[in-house]
Amino acid sequence: MGSAAASPPLSGKLTQDELKRVAAHRAVEFVEPGMTLGLGTGSTAAHALDRLGELLRAGALPGVAGVPTSLKTEAHAARTGIPLLPLAGAGRIHLSIDGADEVDPDLNLVKGRGGSLLREKMIEGAGDRFVVIVDESKLVPRLGCTGAVPVEVVPFGAPHTLGLIRNLFDGLAGFHARLRTVPAAEGKEEEAPFVTDNGNYIVEMFFDDGIRGDLRDISDRLLRITGVVEHGMFLGMATTVIVANKDGTVAVIN
């Protein structure tokens, strides 16, 4: 893990959502007038959108605009009054702010349990600085410890691609993978595949006790599977991680 600076504790016991808000507000302090921002997706990033909207409406951040990482974020940012730009034509993205599902000691991330990993990786990978905002429950010893590692796949032949992903981890104890589904629509019996903003499906990979192999190698091998679009391991991308701790302290790790 990189160097960390901790702020003095905040008073009182905060809920997990309040911790998310604390981390988000701390990240927004990095925003300066005239910046173009990558706008993340999820409940933590939503607090950053709300705070940015407040500051914009107060006239404190002239010239700030954002590139949304999902349709949901696009709608939320528009409601809060953040001017929006498409990725193509945005020019330089100075800073992205987003949550994460997991953060390991080297600041590698799992993202995309909300389904937005592809646009997040495109936009956050294109920016100068990527600030990740989490409450301490997201800190893990190894990626894949607390739930699914998502992989976006094209719908054509998705069960075939799922099979190729399973083959990659053949024999690995505790590994399993499945297509993410959403509950059956009213009047229908079968669950439907979850569809991303890009019209793709998501394969969820589960590892007993996290991924113990070489993350870069696993990333390369996943991306070589024809049918895989992108995966939710964000390796070496975060430049700063802001952690709101249950004891009320906030750590800024670079």
Ligand code: 5RP
């Ligand atoms: C969405 C993401 C989110 O950043 C991640 O799922 C964390 O979400 P939350 O802030 O709601 O805990 O990657 O694709």
